[in-house]
Amino acid sequence: MLLREVGYAKPSSVADALAILAENDGARALAGGQTLVNVMKARAASPDVLVDLNGIEELKGIDLAADGTLSIGPMTTYSEIMASAEARARPILGEVCAQIADVQVRNRGTIGGNICANDPTNHLPPLLAAIGATMTIRGAGGERTVPAHEFFVGVYLTAVGVGELLTRIEIPAGKGDGFAAVTLGADGTCIANAAASVNGSVRVALGCVAATPVVVEPASADDDAVRDAVRGAGIDPPGDVHASAEYRTHLAEVLAVRATREAKGRA
Amino acid sequence: MSAVETSRTIVVTINGTEYEREVEARKLLIHFIRDDLDLTGSHIGCDTGNCGACSVIVDGTLVKSCMMLAVQADGASVETVEGLSEGGELTALQQAFSDHHALQCGYCTPGMLMSATALLRANPSPGDDEIKKALQGNICRCTGYWNIFEAVKAASR
Numbered sequence: 426m427l428l429r430e431v432g433y434a435k436p437s438s439v440a441d442a443l444a445i446l447a448e449n450d451g452a453r454a455l456a457g458g459q460t461l462v463n464v465m466k467a468r469a470a471s472p473d474v475l476v477d478l479n480g481i482e483e484l485k486g487i488d489l490a491a492d493g494t495l496s497i498g499p500m501t502t503y504s505e506i507m508a509s510a511e512a513r514a515r516p517i518l519g520e521v522c523a524q525i526a527d528v529q530v531r532n533r534g535t536i537g538g539n540i541c542a543n544d545p546t547n548h549l550p551p552l553l554a555a556i557g558a559t560m561t562i563r564g565a566g567g568e569r570t571v572p573a574h575e576f577f578v579g580v581y582l583t584a585v586g587v588g589e590l591l592t593r594i595e596i597p598a599g600k601g602d603g604f605a606a607v608t609l610g611a612d613g614t615c616i617a618n619a620a621a622s623v624n625g626s627v628r629v630a631l632g633c634v635a636a637t638p639v640v641v642e643p644a645s646a647d648d649d650a651v652r653d654a655v656r657g658a659g660i661d662p663p664g665d666v667h668a669s670a671e672y673r674t675h676l677a678e679v680l681a682v683r684a685t686r687e688a689k690g691r692a
Numbered sequence: 693m694s695a696v697e698t699s700r701t702i703v704v705t706i707n708g709t710e711y712e713r714e715v716e717a718r719k720l721l722i723h724f725i726r727d728d729l730d731l732t733g734s735h736i737g738c739d740t741g742n743c744g745a746c747s748v749i750v751d752g753t754l755v756k757s758c759m760m761l762a763v764q765a766d767g768a769s770v771e772t773v774e775g776l777s778e779g780g781e782l783t784a785l786q787q788a789f790s791d792h793h794a795l796q797c798g799y800c801t802p803g804m805l806m807s808a809t810a811l812l813r814a815n816p817s818p819g820d821d822e823i824k825k826a827l828q829g830n831i832c833r834c835t836g837y838w839n840i841f842e843a844v845k846a847a848s849r
Binding site for chain 2: 426427428429430431432433434435436437441444445448449452458459462463466474475477479504526527528529530532533611612
């Protein structure tokens, strides 16, 4: 498919990228391109300028601090997270990345692209919401750090505004995590998913049931407490050809319990 | 500030040969390979990133070339299916595909070969599940998966 004519720039620093975004109306950041290039083919997105972030070293890599906090550059690919010794400090990260699509997509797709796309069926928005990630955003007005519940704003929308870039993802220490999903084929698109974190308190994030991950905090990691918490959230998921709203509601509860059991077993 | 251009001159090495061409920024890598360089071994199946027929190896990394722009390959070394055999001699993997009747219509074969090549380079002795997982991004609409799996297994050691 021939794309619509588009301008292209490949800056080597965040400052340079921000300047190009500011100077060009209709400019858009290009991360791994495993979503954006396809939606451009379909003309569902038609940016005038692509600002390719693949040349910006400061947006790549994984650092593990002494207190166990992970700091991940948004241009780090799924494959790099899976192979990273540092990322194993929070094992769920590599495990969930290994469930995304296929080798080729994992080799180019990035953690930042996944969460900035914020497709409600994506794996990483609920996961990062459950494990308490914070996101650093930089723009002309400076830098700010937001928690997941402020980062995910709507379908395909995040707190990263026009002319801004996600520059860092921080993940606190912990290992009592779980993830469960029902997908279209092995490692396919999620019909429903849930991520759970049992690290002191219990936090469960439900994916595919609303515009953004729905976070619930069960009183305990017991099955009944998790079920009660999901029911109490009053979710009203969309129905489609893959699952009715009623079935998705059912799946959310079942997957929340599965994810929490996994998390509890590792806490 | 980096320049914004709708086309630029790129230098790409494909199967050991260096090519310098001016390409539009909107051109996908697969179209550059097939249309500009006439290397038609890599196929376009779905053009939506699902089928894997366009899989190539860029700087040692397996990618789907319909989800990468040609300008993004500037300075890169790309391997396509044409680069596998040397002097007309099939690789062990290609011979195994022939021996195990791992192609029916053959449309998916170039992508399958590149995915299996990438697998066997990283892991010369993959387990059954590792082979299946490595070929997940490649669709065979003849559904001849079993013989493809057998061929990759035979080429493993």
